[in-house]
Amino acid sequence: MIPSTITGTNTGTTRVAVVTGANKGIGFAIARQLAELGMTVHLGARDEERGRAAEAELCAAGLDVRFVHLDVTDEATVALAAKQVEEVSGRLDVLVNNAGTSSPWKPPSQTSTDEVRSALETNVLGVVTVTNAMLPLLRRSEAGRIVNLSSTFGSLTAAAENRDPGNFFPPGAFPVILDYPASKAALNAVTLMYANELRESGILVNAVCPGYVATDRSHGHGALTPEQGALVPVRLATLRDGGPTGTFTGSDGTPNGLPLPW
Numbered sequence: 001m002i003p004s005t006i007t008g009t010n011t012g013t014t015r016v017a018v019v020t021g022a023n024k025g026i027g028f029a030i031a032r033q034l035a036e037l038g039m040t041v042h043l044g045a046r047d048e049e050r051g052r053a054a055e056a057e058l059c060a061a062g063l064d065v066r067f068v069h070l071d072v073t074d075e076a077t078v079a080l081a082a083k084q085v086e087e088v089s090g091r092l093d094v095l096v097n098n099a100g101t102s103s104p105w106k107p108p109s110q111t112s113t114d115e116v117r118s119a120l121e122t123n124v125l126g127v128v129t130v131t132n133a134m135l136p137l138l139r140r141s142e143a144g145r146i147v148n149l150s151s152t153f154g155s156l157t158a159a160a161e162n163r164d165p166g167n168f169f170p171p172g173a174f175p176v177i178l179d180y181p182a183s184k185a186a187l188n189a190v191t192l193m194y195a196n197e198l199r200e201s202g203i204l205v206n207a208v209c210p211g212y213v214a215t216d217r218s219h220g221h222g223a224l225t226p227e228q229g230a231l232v233p234v235r236l237a238t239l240r241d242g243g244p245t246g247t248f249t250g251s252d253g254t255p256n257g258l259p260l261p262w
């Protein structure tokens with residue numbers, strides 16, 4: 001069950017959300033859950049066919065979901081997406097930076113520079129591009145919220161201690177891979193910097209690991225369903241005014257999740 005933690009200040013108006021990479025996986029589940037809470041959801045997808053199919057599925061369930069073409073690595077599509085959201089909705093209340101990528105797991109010494117660059121472009125620079133494009137619209141909100149989909153793999157504390165705070169990997173067996181953890185560690189830094197810049201504005205910015213979720217990215221393996229993985233991101237997207245900002249939370253299948261070390 002989704003927690004009813006919708007912010008109070010905008011009560012009576014339809015809240016507006018953008019979710020990137022929302023045509024499948026955790027992003028699709030987040031889009032669905034936000035729309036089920038009554039929001040207008042702009043469903044971001046880089047591929048029009050996949051995006052329209054996801055939009056059709058959620059609209060068929062009676063939800064207010066609108067496809068928006070958005071490749072987070074393509075500044076032109078991001079700018080057009082922001083324009084579309086402005087034309088349709090006039091402002092933005094919730095931005096969920098969900099789109100993410102990684103190469104197959106391999107040790108750092110066998111990872112190419114191009115693989116690292118690709119992870120950084122989508123998982124870090126893409127978030128910066130989208131956030132900066134959407135911020136003028138978020139500043140028009142009475143209760144802006146930004147949620148960044150990070151990972152326990154981005155926890156420098158976990159890497160330094162060789163310990164998985166999510167307990168999916170046994171102590172001493174924290175995965176030794178390069179591109180994805182480096183990108184999510186950078187995303188955590190990005191999250192904190194936006195949180196600090198926006199602290200006085202009331203826009204809350206938080207990072208979340210959705211847990212080990214069965215999606216295409218995890219090749220169908222995972223302890224949680226996408227719906228379970230979406231719970232904490234949705235809670236952070238619907239925090240009350242004055243709620244936490246600059247936090248890192250992990251999913252354990254419950255809406256509250258657990259605090260993660262940076």
Ligand SMILES: NC(=O)c1ccc[n+]([C@@H]2O[C@H](COP(=O)([O-])OP(=O)(O)OC[C@H]3O[C@@H](n4cnc5c(N)ncnc54)[C@H](OP(=O)(O)O)[C@@H]3O)[C@@H](O)[C@H]2O)c1
Pocket residue numbers: 020021022023024025026027045046047050070071072073097098099100101122126149150151152209210211212213214215216217218222
């Ligand atoms: N699954 C897990 O266990 C897990 C754990 C920790 C963190 N996460 C994070 O959770 C987020 C969602 O993961 P997921 O498991 O749902 O992955 P997924 O099933 O592979 O879905 C990823 C989504 O991101 C989109 N995407 C990739 N590159 C994009 C780009 N340049 N522009 C726009 N969209 C792009 C994909 O679009 P296409 O369909 O076009 O490829 C897809 O919609 C990611 O940030 C991931 O790092 C996942």
